[in-house]
Amino acid sequence: MQSILETRALTKRYGPTLALNNVDLSLPKGKIIGLLGPNGSGKTTLLKIVAGLLTPTNGTVLVENRPVGEDTKSVISYLPERTYLPDWMTVEDCLDYFADFYADFDMQRAREMLSRLNVPANKRMKQLSKGTREKMQLVLVMSRRAKLYLLDEPIGGVDPATRDYILDTIIGNYDNEATILISTHLIADVEKVLDEFLFLKEGVITMHDTTDNVRETQGKSLDELFREVFRC
Amino acid sequence: MAWQFTSNRPIYQQIVDEIELRILNGTYEMGMRLPSVRDLAVTAAVNPNTMQRALSELEDMGLITTQRNTGRTVTTDESAVSRARDVKADLLAETFLMQMKALGLSRKEVLERLAKGEHKEGEHAINS
Amino acid sequence: MLGKLMKHDFRALSRTLFPLQIGILGGGLVATLLTALTIRLGDASWAGTNGSTMLKGLIMAISATMSVLIGVAIMASLFVTLILICYHFYRSFLSDEGYLTFTLPVSTSNLLWSKLLTGMFWTLINCVVVAVTLLIFSVFGTTTNTLINMEVLNAFKMFFTVLLPEAAEYVSIPLVIVEIVVVAIIGLAAQILQIYFAIIVGGQVAKKHRILAAIGMYLLINMGVGIISSVFMSLVTFGEGVSNLVLNSAQEIGAFMTTIFGWYGVLYAGLGVLFFLVSRSILKKNLNLQ
Numbered sequence: 001m002q003s004i005l006e007t008r009a010l011t012k013r014y015g016p017t018l019a020l021n022n023v024d025l026s027l028p029k030g031k032i033i034g035l036l037g038p039n040g041s042g043k044t045t046l047l048k049i050v051a052g053l054l055t056p057t058n059g060t061v062l063v064e065n066r067p068v069g070e071d072t073k074s075v076i077s078y079l080p081e082r083t084y085l086p087d088w089m090t091v092e093d094c095l096d097y098f099a100d101f102y103a104d105f106d107m108q109r110a111r112e113m114l115s116r117l118n119v120p121a122n123k124r125m126k127q128l129s130k131g132t133r134e135k136m137q138l139v140l141v142m143s144r145r146a147k148l149y150l151l152d153e154p155i156g157g158v159d160p161a162t163r164d165y166i167l168d169t170i171i172g173n174y175d176n177e178a179t180i181l182i183s184t185h186l187i188a189d190v191e192k193v194l195d196e197f198l199f200l201k202e203g204v205i206t207m208h209d210t211t212d213n214v215r216e217t218q219g220k221s222l223d224e225l226f227r228e229v230f231r232c
Numbered sequence: 233m234a235w236q237f238t239s240n241r242p243i244y245q246q247i248v249d250e251i252e253l254r255i256l257n258g259t260y261e262m263g264m265r266l267p268s269v270r271d272l273a274v275t276a277a278v279n280p281n282t283m284q285r286a287l288s289e290l291e292d293m294g295l296i297t298t299q300r301n302t303g304r305t306v307t308t309d310e311s312a313v314s315r316a317r318d319v320k321a322d323l324l325a326e327t328f329l330m331q332m333k334a335l336g337l338s339r340k341e342v343l344e345r346l347a348k349g350e351h352k353e354g355e356h357a358i359n360s
Numbered sequence: 361m362l363g364k365l366m367k368h369d370f371r372a373l374s375r376t377l378f379p380l381q382i383g384i385l386g387g388g389l390v391a392t393l394l395t396a397l398t399i400r401l402g403d404a405s406w407a408g409t410n411g412s413t414m415l416k417g418l419i420m421a422i423s424a425t426m427s428v429l430i431g432v433a434i435m436a437s438l439f440v441t442l443i444l445i446c447y448h449f450y451r452s453f454l455s456d457e458g459y460l461t462f463t464l465p466v467s468t469s470n471l472l473w474s475k476l477l478t479g480m481f482w483t484l485i486n487c488v489v490v491a492v493t494l495l496i497f498s499v500f501g502t503t504t505n506t507l508i509n510m511e512v513l514n515a516f517k518m519f520f521t522v523l524l525p526e527a528a529e530y531v532s533i534p535l536v537i538v539e540i541v542v543v544a545i546i547g548l549a550a551q552i553l554q555i556y557f558a559i560i561v562g563g564q565v566a567k568k569h570r571i572l573a574a575i576g577m578y579l580l581i582n583m584g585v586g587i588i589s590s591v592f593m594s595l596v597t598f599g600e601g602v603s604n605l606v607l608n609s610a611q612e613i614g615a616f617m618t619t620i621f622g623w624y625g626v627l628y629a630g631l632g633v634l635f636f637l638v639s640r641s642i643l644k645k646n647l648n649l650q
Contacts, residue, residue: 032279051463053649074465084459086451088375100364101464164234164277172274176281192234192243193279212242212282221239 004029004148004179005050010059012045012203019045021203023059029147030176032193034211034222035183037200038230043183044081046200047150050181051078063148074103077146081153083133087126091119091136098140110143113169131162138166142173149180155189163189188223197222199229234277243278247286248293250276255295255306256317266296266304361466365474369448370481376444377482381489384437388493391430392501394423399503427501434493441486445479446555454563454570458649468643472556472636479552480545531614539618543625550632554581557635560642567650589627596623 003026010023019042027033035043048054050061052068063072085094091114098105114121117135125133138154151170155163171193174180184190191211199207206229211222218225237246254260266272269287273280287304290296294312298304307313332342398420452461452475461471503509524533558581562574597620 031281048649053459053462053647055646055648070465070467073463076463078459078463080459082456082459084456086372086457086460088372093371097368097460100368101361101466167277168274171277171280172270174270174280176284192237192277192282195279195281212244215240215242219240224239 002029003027004064005181006062006065007046007050008060010046010049010061011057012042012049012054013057018203020049020056023203023205025198025205025208027179027181028196029179031195032170032174032180032182034187034190034194034197035181035200036185036187036197036222036226037183038185041200042203043200044152045203047078047152047181047183048080050148051076051080051150075147076150077102077141077144077148078150079137079141079152079154081156083125083130083137085125085133085137088124090122090124092121094125094136094140095121098143102144104145106143106145109173110139113139113143131158134158135162135165138169142169145175145178147178149178151180151182153184154182155184155186167193187226188221191222194222199226201230235275244282244286244289247276247278247283248289251286251290252293252295252316252320255313256320260306262306262310262313263308264306265302266306268303362470362473365464365466365470366478369452369474369478372452373445373448373478373482377441377486380437380441380444381485384434384486384489384493387430387434388497391427391434392497394427394430395497395501396503398423398427431497434490438486438490441483442555445482445552446559449475449479449556450559450571450574453560453643454649462647462649468640471643472640475556476549476552476636480548483548483552527614530610531618536618539621539625543621543628546625546628546632550628550635553632553635553639554578554585557581557639560639564642564646564648585631588631592627593620593623596620 005025005027007023007025010020010025011018012020023046035046037043045054049056050063050068052073061068063076066072089097095107095110095114098110099107114136117132117139119128119132119136125136128136138151141149141151154166154170158166167190170180170182182190182194194211196208196210198205214220214222214225235247235250237243251260255262260266266287267275269280269283272287273283276283287296291298291304293316294309295307295316296304297307329342337345401416401420401423451457453471464471498512499509500507501509502512527533527536555578558578559574561581562572562577563570565577566573
């Protein structure tokens with residue numbers, strides 16, 4: 001199967017700390033994949049490198065066989081774990097911004113989702129609560145018809161109702177040609193939506209398998225396996 | 233409402249069981265058109281690929297059929313449904329009997345308990 | 361994509377810079393009125409009581425102070441405009457907004473071009489607004505008994521009817537004008553690129569206090585630019601044979617000045633290109649957004 005994302009010997013060093021250590025990775029098209037590991041295991045670093053926000057210390061990253069750059073950015077939809085839309089922008093400004101730069105942005109879909117969220121188009125980002133802002137960002141990211149979605153901790157620190165909203169939005173917008181890479185440490189909540197998973201431990205991929213396979217061969221859930229593997 | 237799943241079996245198998253049950257008990261009537269994969273996945277709060285896999289399995293079992301234009305419908309073939317019901321019932325009975333045997337109950341005792349259970353269920357029905 | 365980038369950079373900058381220009385014009389008008397009032401009060405024969413004389417003095421003092429303050433503010437606006445342009449650059453490239461900027465499917469060159477062109481545009485607009493404001497002030501705010509200060513107008517008239525034709529005998533006026541405009545634009549571009557470059561390097565060397573680091577970097581780079589400029593210009597003037605050049609006619613002085621000025625253009629262009637290329641290379645090869 002052709003892969004959407006490949007890394008070879010990918011290494012990232014921050015001074016003396018090794019955030020990613022020789023990561024070899026090949027992710028197939030059309031899957032929802034969990035990037036699972038405790039805090040500080042290198043999940044965010046990996047996603048930021050693929051998104052083009054960090055330069056690797058060593059190794060290569062290929063998205064659809066192309067190195068990270070203008071081309072790959074047009075097929076990647078990235079949700080960082082922080083709010084990054086400028087304060088002064090209105091909802092309408094943000095929609096306009098995404099529509100201008102991303103050819104795959106589906107304006108109608110974005111508007112539908114926003115109307116369900118009851119976010120008025122003339123509100124500025126600074127007038128929205130942090131939670132609404134995060135949902136707004138998710139709506140923008142999931143309204144693109146991208147080939148690779150990178151979602152960094154989309155359900156970290158949200159209430160159960162919001163978590164359901166976020167997972168619904170992800171499932172409801174998923175098209176089975178695309179691959180979604182979701183990083184999280186909350187396994188139980190995302191387990192049902194994952195085809196495959198990666199365990200990331202101290203910058204090293206320790207396991208890459210399908211969720212069905214874990215249940216079939218080990219008779220346990222991913223959450224249980226995670227607790228065993230990452231036991232302190 | 234998201235569907236509930238146990239942790240020890242693949243989710244697609246559990247979805248197959250759930251939909252099969254709904255067809256066998258008539259919640260999904262014969263010939264009924266099923267919601268789209270995406271809608272079913274959102275309702276069950278599972279991965280659309282997983283839902284797709286479960287539906288293919290059900291198709292192989294002959295419980296649902298796919299038409300080019302109308303999408304997926306529950307089969308209208310009664311024999312397929314009753315066959316599936318037989319298989320399921322046999323499996324449950326077998327499991328039940330094995331568990332009873334493991335408890336050390338004789339065949340007679342098991343039958344007595346079943347009769348008692350049936351009686352109780354009848355009472356429940358009257359009371360409720 | 362450059363057009364779209366510029367559209368959004370322009371929108372972001374206009375939000376603060378447009379009101380600022382309106383403020384400059386408004387402030388200029390107020391200062392003009394106040395100064396005109398002060399002059400007229402000082403000039404008018406004031407036949408009144410002691411109390412009203414004091415009031416007159418007070419009004420004059422306040423008006424004069426106000427118009428001086430407004431004048432200073434208008435001059436400072438040139439600086440404020442530049443600060444706002446740089447702050448926009450800093451936010452887009454180094455703050456959380458960088459997550460948006462650097463995941464756009466656009467080239468690093470275009471990101472820089474857009475910031476450069478929109479920054480230059482607003483700086484030029486600001487210069488025009490300040491010039492117009494000063495013109496209004498000098499024409500309407502500096503006379504005693506007429507509405508318009510004829511002396512100022514006469515000075516302009518003198519410039520065009522006497523000075524320019526006189527200068528035209530020594531240099532080609534259109535050529536000089538074109539040269540001044542071109543060198544000024546190149547110089548502006550180089551100056552803005554130097555600041556952008558300082559911000560980028562500041563972000564590379566410091567994890568905290570990155571604005572301070574950028575300012576430090578700017579001063580450091582400025583020293584380097586100073587050295588390069590003086591070396592370059594000494595070489596150029598030496599090359600032009602300044603040591604044995606005898607400038608004894610106005611034509612020769614004119615020609616010499618034009619050449620030297622042209623070389624400044626070359627220097628700024630070189631520095632600008634250097635800043636642009638190094639900035640782009642850092643952003644491409646060593647981007648590490650926190």
